[in-house]
Amino acid sequence: MNGNELAEQRGIPRLLNRLKRSFGPAGVFFRGFMDNPRMVGAIMPSSPMTVKAMLDPVDWQRCKLFVEYGPGVGTFCQPVLDRLPRDGELLVIDTNPMFIDYLRRTITDSRFHAVLGSAEDVEDIVRSIGHERADYVLSGLPFSTLPEGVGPAIAAATARVIRKGGAFLTYQYTGSARDLTARYFPRVESGYVWANIPPCVLAWGWQD
Numbered sequence: 785m786n787g788n789e790l791a792e793q794r795g796i797p798r799l800l801n802r803l804k805r806s807f808g809p810a811g812v813f814f815r816g817f818m819d820n821p822r823m824v825g826a827i828m829p830s831s832p833m834t835v836k837a838m839l840d841p842v843d844w845q846r847c848k849l850f851v852e853y854g855p856g857v858g859t860f861c862q863p864v865l866d867r868l869p870r871d872g873e874l875l876v877i878d879t880n881p882m883f884i885d886y887l888r889r890t891i892t893d894s895r896f897h898a899v900l901g902s903a904e905d906v907e908d909i910v911r912s913i914g915h916e917r918a919d920y921v922l923s924g925l926p927f928s929t930l931p932e933g934v935g936p937a938i939a940a941a942t943a944r945v946i947r948k949g950g951a952f953l954t955y956q957y958t959g960s961a962r963d964l965t966a967r968y969f970p971r972v973e974s975g976y977v978w979a980n981i982p983p984c985v986l987a988w989g990w991q992d
Contacts, residue, residue, distance in 0.1 A: 962987035
């Protein structure tokens with residue numbers, strides 16, 4: 785590790801502490817958006833109404849592994865952990881080291897796993913924590929702005945990793961994620977939440 789890398793590594797905790805003290809999780813989220821808007825896709829975390837609407841269709845009693853792509857500052861993490869059974873686990877995957885570092889520092893639940901990596905590798909990551917399949921996968925990734933080919937690769941890997949009866953849950957500000965989901969899942973349901981900044985398109989791709 786060279787001097788620049790070491791300075792950057794040491795600087796992340798200090799930056800997180802300053803942002804958290806000044807603006808709370810929203811400050812960390814906004815910094816993540818400014819660093820890479822194509823991968824974050826929003827300047828504000830999702831609203832409580834979006835969280836509730838997105839998670840309501842989940843059969844929590846049968847959920848042993850819930851996966852989230854692009855968790856940001858963990859807007860969905862605690863609501864998911866609150867709903868999971870005691871033997872369930874939550875795995876989150878993000879390419880942003882600042883978000884992963886923040887989540888590892890703020891969520892101490894033993895059922896929680898935060899991995900720095902790509903959603904394209906979800907199958908390998910799921911196996912690395914001792915599972916073969918996921919019950920549900922949630923994504924807030926901005927599929928409309930991802931680099932060419934990345935969105936379809938993520939959707940295909942997600943379709944392979946979700947068990948029968950599980951679902952791929954997406955929320956985005958256009959219909960891109962819903963339309964992409966329909967290419968890989970046999971049944972797609974959709975919804976809309978106005979009480980979000982900006983208003984949000986929801987979709988559930990079921991692995992019947």
